[in-house]
Amino acid sequence: xxxxxxxxxxxxxxxxxxxxxxxxxxxxxxxxxxxxxxxxxxxxxxxxxxxxxxxxxxxxxxxxxxxxxxxxxxxxxxxxxxxxxxxxxxxxxxxxxxxxxxxxxxxxxxxxxxxxxx
Amino acid sequence: xxxxxxxxxxxxxxxxxxxxxxxxxxxxxxxxxxxxxxxxxxxxxxxxxxxxxxxxxxxxxxxxxxxxxxxxxxxxxxxxxxxxxxxxxxxxxxxxxxxxxxxxxxxxxxxxxxxxxxxxxxxxxxxxxxxxxxxxxxxxxxxxxxxxxxxxxxx
Numbered sequence: 001x002x003x004x005x006x007x008x009x010x011x012x013x014x015x016x017x018x019x020x021x022x023x024x025x026x027x028x029x030x031x032x033x034x035x036x037x038x039x040x041x042x043x044x045x046x047x048x049x050x051x052x053x054x055x056x057x058x059x060x061x062x063x064x065x066x067x068x069x070x071x072x073x074x075x076x077x078x079x080x081x082x083x084x085x086x087x088x089x090x091x092x093x094x095x096x097x098x099x100x101x102x103x104x105x106x107x108x109x110x111x112x113x114x115x116x117x118x
Numbered sequence: 119x120x121x122x123x124x125x126x127x128x129x130x131x132x133x134x135x136x137x138x139x140x141x142x143x144x145x146x147x148x149x150x151x152x153x154x155x156x157x158x159x160x161x162x163x164x165x166x167x168x169x170x171x172x173x174x175x176x177x178x179x180x181x182x183x184x185x186x187x188x189x190x191x192x193x194x195x196x197x198x199x200x201x202x203x204x205x206x207x208x209x210x211x212x213x214x215x216x217x218x219x220x221x222x223x224x225x226x227x228x229x230x231x232x233x234x235x236x237x238x239x240x241x242x243x244x245x246x247x248x249x250x251x252x253x254x255x256x257x258x259x260x261x262x263x264x265x266x267x268x269x270x271x272x273x
Contacts, residue, residue, distance in 0.1 A: 010158025011151035017209035018150035032174035057161035074261035096181030113197035
């Protein structure tokens, strides 16, 4: 059952992105920035948490889920560290993703050659 | 102008607007839905494996899933497979975290000829940079608001 929910929720989030791309011709970078920021804001408003509880990976795998982790991490760190937590929480919660992106991105860029554009 | 003779001009614009983009957008959305859904289903499988087989904690499950998906996105980009998926899936392959990884690797690979420092090293952040700048900054603003609301006893 959680696979069906993940499929449906993840699919719907991607359709929202597709509609934005089709109708406005936004570049992927713009879309990704919008989705991360959107994830942070929706989490702060308490809207994204129920979507994560329902959709599981369907809500955490799209880039809005990255925003969700950032916001959740900040809230938790503010509870634990007060004002300092504002700066500690976001990156702490997303450290694995950031480190993996940089390291694997670097590794792949070194090993592989760019494809010749036809 | 045969087309103008066949289609009355007044109807033509309405016809284009009604038929062409809509059916294109619709089929793009269907493809985005399926591929995006499939990537998230794969993510769910990785989550379940981390949670029930490896018995990791909740935070570790999220970290594990992100790392695997980012690795797969980067590897498939290097192999040239992800771009093929992307041509078919559109946003279905951009929005998931594998697409983030794909954008990061694509820009770094593209500028490899400029060297390992100002080429690969710098261009890794062409897409990752904006995402981190806006993601982290917005989380700090949100955290500050949360902190102030807590001070006022409202959160």
